[in-house]
Amino acid sequence: MPRHFLRKLELYTHLSAADREALESAVGEKRRRVGPREDIVREGDHTGHVNLVLEGWACRYKQLEDGRRQIVALFVPGDLCDTHIDVLREMDHAIGTLTPATYAEVSRDTLGAIAARHPRIMQALWWDTLVSASIQREWTVNLGQRSASERLGHLLCELFLRLRGVGLTEGNHCVLPTTQADLADAMGLSTVHINRTLQDLRRAGLIVLKGRNLTIPDLAALQAASLFTPNYLHFDHIGRHLDAVEPVAV
Amino acid sequence: MPRHFLRKLELYTHLSAADREALESAVGEKRRRVGPREDIVREGDHTGHVNLVLEGWACRYKQLEDGRRQIVALFVPGDLCDTHIDVLREMDHAIGTLTPATYAEVSRDTLGAIAARHPRIMQALWWDTLVSASIQREWTVNLGQRSASERLGHLLCELFLRLRGVGLTEGNHCVLPTTQADLADAMGLSTVHINRTLQDLRRAGLIVLKGRNLTIPDLAALQAASLFTPNYLHFDHIGRHLDAVEPVAV
DNA sequence: CGGTCAGTTGAGAACTTTCAACATGGGTGG
């Protein structure tokens, strides 16, 4: 059932049937369904589990006292929120949904048990954690150095590749279920400017965005226009030395 | 010798004498001294060790093809660069010094051996890693939502508290050895604007900055002006349940 | 003494925000 998550981990290494079963049963333990714009975790909480997004989109965000909000990470199906975060006393940020969503709560104990018994999974979770950190760094670059259109184009490239990594694209097309206000909070821009920047990208033929449907006619062109290089996503099967060798050949 | 690092870890938990010795000997293995503005790690490298800053300041940065540079993290004495990063194939960023610096190279094997034998250290390293990630998120908020003066004030608050955490402040005073150009690259602003913003902060009486010497006459005031809350640094001795109980009482 | 680096200043240009109005669409109650 956590097929997007499994698919993502297999970008790093091939899992054995036993690995997959272990993850499936862990994810089956406790499942929740929530509406759009709901908090899953609030700032100040102390949670003892990890959340895995199964369907829908969510985000990690921080809010300033005066109401300004910054989305610091977007979560799409297959994304794991806050691995190991429970070493810290309390959450310094919140996690909320952008769309209706379902997610699995995996307890720390369950995750620890799996990691102990399945070293390949442990490595893959490590990889996932490090890639998340790398994405966070790239967002810092994005906000610090890129112009509005580069910034937005960069985000769309990243999301497209991440969605493709979990099997949620078709050809050069994917969904973009966020509102323009969500994009604004993620990019540190006003909604008005997001709107105009999207129009610029459309006018330049770099994207086709109708409603929640995004098409990127020429990904290489969008990447070039956004100074995007995919290396920071580390989608290069770098854990192949750990690949499971199944006993049964085809 | 890695006194700043030890002191930082003790913000989280108290280490035993054995813990401290293990860390000291690990850090003594290989020590390097480099000048200012030198790269310690280059983008594309594949390193098998972790670097611990002993003296001087360094940074993690990413550079765009057209030369724009974003500093995504600052390292002060006691900071550890890139724990566990070697799960990834190659570095997606570089690490360079800002000032002359000395650092210790700790091999992955050494670190792994310590972690296995000293669970308290392993937990403390985890805490350090998670705090670094938290700081990275806060920088994203900083670049996305705060105005130039809030942004710069926020950074100065953070640096002051981090330096205080490793014993490198005296009263309300510390060093700030970066150039304005470095600050600009870290804050996503131009050097000219950094210069003017520093003047604003000075004029408002929030900082006194002469050469490399920074004084913050009223930290609470600077925090308030910058919408700074220290919770994200997690300096709250949250690992106290792990505190070492020394067999010898004083 | 000349050169270089860091810091400072002025002025205009460019980018982004704010405010306010208007358009569109889906959903709800009458």
Add this chain to the structure above:
DNA sequence: CCACCCATGTTGAAAGTTCTCAACTGACCG
């Protein structure tokens, strides 16, 4: 079934912030 409402997206114009360019200062070094 229609009327209304609200969330989302769109547009215009003025204001505000930040950048760029260019010049100049002061300190340190060879």
